[in-house]
Amino acid sequence: MPTLAPEKKTARPANRGHRPAPELCFGDLWEYDPSPETADPKLKPRYELFIGGKFVAPASGKYFDSINPANEQKIAELALGGAADVDAAYAAAQHAFETVWGKMPGKERGKYLFRIARLLQDRAREFAVAETMDNGKPIRETRDFDVPMAAAHFFYHGGWADKLDYVAPGRRLAPLGVVGQVIPWNFPLLMLAWKIAPALAAGNCVVIKPATNTPITAVKLAEIFQDAGLPPGVVNVITGSGSTGGLMMAHPTAAKIAFTGSTEVGKVIMRSVADTDKKMTMELGGKAANIVFDDAPLDQAVEGIVNGIFFNQGQVCCAGSRLLVHESVARTIVAKLKNRLRVLRVGDPLDKNTDLGAIVSRAQLDSIQAYLDIGVKEGAEMWQPPFRRPAKGFFMPPTIFTGVTQSHRIAREEIFGPVLSILTFRTVDEAIEKANNTAYGLSAGVWTDKGSRILKMSTELKAGVVWANTFNKFDPTSPFGGYKESGFGREGGRQGLLDYAKLV
């Protein structure tokens, strides 16, 4: 039988105050039937490097496995790119830049980008399944967000290619040359699109390395580059390890490097190119505050909190990992949040009903677990809904910490997992002070019914993106990027495009 969730007895039962209405809890009375996405991801057993328009074996002859984090099975093996391969890729890119791409009229360049967008849309479901298998994120997200948004980025930037004179009034844009790009594992295909599309629109050629954990959609997209007739060498895809990425960033041919990843690795890269003139875009870590005021629509806010920190299992640089709640509604919010988390479905990422899929790797799962231990040890109170861990795969239930203070490591460091630290505040000034008390400054969220307060908060928050009554929204037209140690440069919009060009 459905039962009522236990309610806390309060001193004044007549006054419901801010206590939420009781929720129906079904426990394990009914199970959802499995609803797997069955589209064929069309995977090959082995993927080569994509250099000069061809798939070529790595010079070393070595390969590495990519595994499905939901069942720990090998999906495919990928070429381990080394120094010789990176050199070859840069040479191919430089040649393409000098002979073809750098000279091509913008309207022609743009048509290639439009083609890529269309071909990706054609094969959207196939890419969504491949991405989910490689990364572990729910099919609901890859199908409805990652893949369509990647296509949208190509389509948007395709339109810019012949309109570059409108980007910087008073000046004209010229391409930089060859751009080296290294991207993370949390949005493998989408980050690829964010990086490649503006670079090509501005007339640059690209050498790009997908993350070691999630290389498959990158090499699959290379098939689309071939189908689109993209001239050889315009985009080169090098799969490999972290040290391959280091070689890519420090390569002398790279006129610009663009990196998305942790602040720690970003600093290593910045040091490695300190004696060069390379232009840089750095999209680094974050520890975003998601601020809920007492006048916010609370049910909507709870959905936003969930989307803010549990989207992609919290493996998002702009995740709303610090919840700042107005003290007067804190109990209500936490109670509503717990009810919501009880019905979040953690499990098979390919199941269309799954809300939280697998963590990308065992190493990441261990790192998140270590933070849970730290949180408990430092005195915060941990809560997780009932959770049955599957026998195989890297799964983590949604986790919240209450009683968190600003000095706790779980409130200061980027955990990159489904872990929410909850703090409270009393005044607007205190909320601003706490939100800005971080070395990061990528994003922030504000929940309130008051438009003027949204704008006041947006003005005061030191963050590159501020979401009001929403969270984790993205759009190719909307510049994204951080303040402070969250990096520099923007991606998306007119502002992002300018970071891939020089002014003449």
Added chain:
Amino acid sequence: MTRLPITKTPKVYVGGAFIRSESSRVFPLKDAAGNFFANIPQCTRKDLRNAVEAAAKAGPGWAKRSAYNRGQIIYRLGEMLEARAGEMAEAIMLGGASKAAAAREVAAASDRLIHYAGWTDKFEQVLGSVNPVASAHFNFTVTEPMGVVGVIAPEEAPLLALISLVAPVITGGNTVAALASTSQPYPAILLGEMLATSDLPGGVVNLLTGFHKELIPTFATHTHLRALTGVANAEERKTLKLGATESVKRTHLLKAEDKIDWFADSAQSVYEIRQALEFKTTWHPVGA
């Protein structure tokens, strides 16, 4: 009997006050003929830290001034420079410039200030945007000052280069800790006096004199400096970029080994202002 003229003690302008270096160190400045002219403060890293502190204090107030007001204040600085153009030209001639060349540099520096004075209430309209996102949001991108910016002036064009570097930074609402030319520091000393009479709030621009070699490592690593702009040689650039990495400071450094034409129209633009700005994008819901 001829009257003995009163010479001026050069002091640097920090936090709205005229100070000597906290270390009491000075270095002698000679005129073009090699005669002793004055002792110049040899500022230390402690002086730089004090300057950054003053700039950080002045920052929020300066950023909150209306764009119109900032424009008038920078225009007023141009007026102060123009009014003392002769004196400033003599300061530049200490470094060996001809009278005509010095006068030309002062005129160009005044014009540069007027150029940026006019940008304060316009750059937002050129650099910001409203973005047509696919969801029901009013999505807009505005600029914000980065905060305290370190400015390193080159040896040559001791007034014009310094002003060309400082003006776009304060136009954008930032505050500045700047290091003047080591070999030609006197124009910066005079500029401090003009800043003091220009309605620019104390601490918005802080000018230090001294040895680049001594101060550049602190510019590189000071975490309250959010960005570094200026001119540096290869070794200094490496030091600055390596130090900047620790707090992910933005760097925008021109090469000292390149010939930079500070007089050119291309030495001033809204894109110089952009170098010291952050972009912030807000998603505001649309609905009843």
